[in-house]
Amino acid sequence: MKAPVFEYAAPQSVEEALSLLGACQGESKIIAGGQSLMPLLNMRLARPDLLVDIGRIAGLDYIRDADGGLAIGAMTRQSDIERSALVAQRQPMLAAGTRFIAHPQIRNRGTIGGSISHADPAAVYPALAVALDMQIEVAGPAGHRSVDAADFFITYLTTALEPDEILVELRLPGFPPRAGWSFKEVSRRHGDFALAGVAATMEVDSSGVCSFARIVLFGVAAVPLRVEAAEQLLLGSKVEQSLFEEAGAMTSDTLDEPLSDIHASADYRRHLAGVLTRRALAEAAGRAA
Amino acid sequence: MTMQQVVKVTVNGVSYERNVEVRLTLADFLRVELGLTGTHVGCEHGVCGACTVLMNGRSVRSCLMLAVQADGAEIMTVEGLADDGRLHPIQQAFMEEHGLQCGFCTPGFLMAVYELLGSNPDPSDEEIRESLGGQICRCTGYQSIMRSVKSAAAKLAGARV
DSSP: OOOOOOEEEOOSSHHHHHHHHHHOSSOEEEESSOTTHHHHHHTTSOOOSEEEEGGGOTTOOOEEEETTEEEEETTOBHHHHHHOHHHHHHOHHHHHHHTTSSOHHHHTTOBHHHHHHHTOTTOHHHHHHHHTTOEEEEEETTEEEEEEHHHHEEETTEESOOTTOEEEEEEEOOOOTTOEEEEEEEOSSTTSOOSEEEEEEEEEOTTSBEEEEEEEEESSSSSOEEOHHHHHHHTTSBOOHHHHHHHHHHHHHHOSSOOOSSSOOHHHHHHHHHHHHHHHHHHHHHHOO | OBSEEEEEEEETTEEEEEEEETTOBHHHIIIIISOOTTSOOSSSSSSSOTTEEEETTEEEEGGGSBGGGGTTOEEEOGGGTSBTTBOOHHHHHHHHTTOOSSOSSHHHHHHHHHHHHHHOSSOOHHHHHHHHTTOOOSSSOSHHHHHHHHHHHHHHHHHHO
């Protein structure tokens, strides 16, 4: 199908974009890379009155060092994150996870800010935002604010962003040098959205005891889901296969009502979440120095 | 704010300027406004890859872009591959290795392969599969496409010596 009629503006600055959003009487929508929004427009599932294209704003496309971590501009293309030497060095799971996003042709256009703002429950970047403790920098009419990723995702396709706000930057701490990580998903075909996925990080002390664990599931609930019960189980325990099996089983058990749709039943997603968590924890532990 | 806007692009080395509706996709701009119907429109939601073109050297889905977003860009479509009627080595390889049957998906495949071999002249099977994973072909079963890409890489390597 063809997109419905809408007004279009391509502001040159964040300030100009904010005033366009603020002045809009009807529904406004920001377009960044457009790789999720264009299908919605073409299928007329989205019918905004005004489309604000932030792709012409200079200075929203960068990957920089920030206090040993990273600052990434909202308009940074996924393919640039995938190829960045700085990302690979500072946040290897961000680089690895990016390769699970659709296909190269999509990643050439898709942006990190757009993906996180869109907040698809099965998408890679929202899960990584929670797993890697991203700070989400937001510009609005009253100035800038910073939102923890843990507070950002509210429900399906819904975030803490107000209609007159723009996500402008992601800030990430550096990945702890001794920590291990693992990113896994199951999808029908390579490049499809995940039926279920997990992003896990772990630190292991010199005596082989887990001193930090983070488990974030995606594709199973309305938002990226931290499995704190399993994290607590790991903390202070000796890392070994039986522990990962227990954590995987616990992960399955904590999912009350996983998503159920034509792609996968709730039971299947519950099963996948447990298996993927077990495998991811083993891999993360193996990578932890 | 506008519903109509002038778009200036360079397509296959030729400059064009058209006043179009802002909701027009780049794919429809190429086909309807410029008459470049080599770019095919399949699914119109970014799944099939038939509409893949290069924008400023990178492969993109032209159905997942508005023409106004391409304003000022350099576009290359499948029509830009052949040189004065002589097939590009990638096209030649697809013809010789039966990398197409009905041909509907082929323009997208050719442009994705063009980008791949431009940055990676000797890709592994895994790299070819990764770069073409977003291009759907319902005829060939992909094996002949894999052979075509390897043949194209060899042709291009030979041409460089």
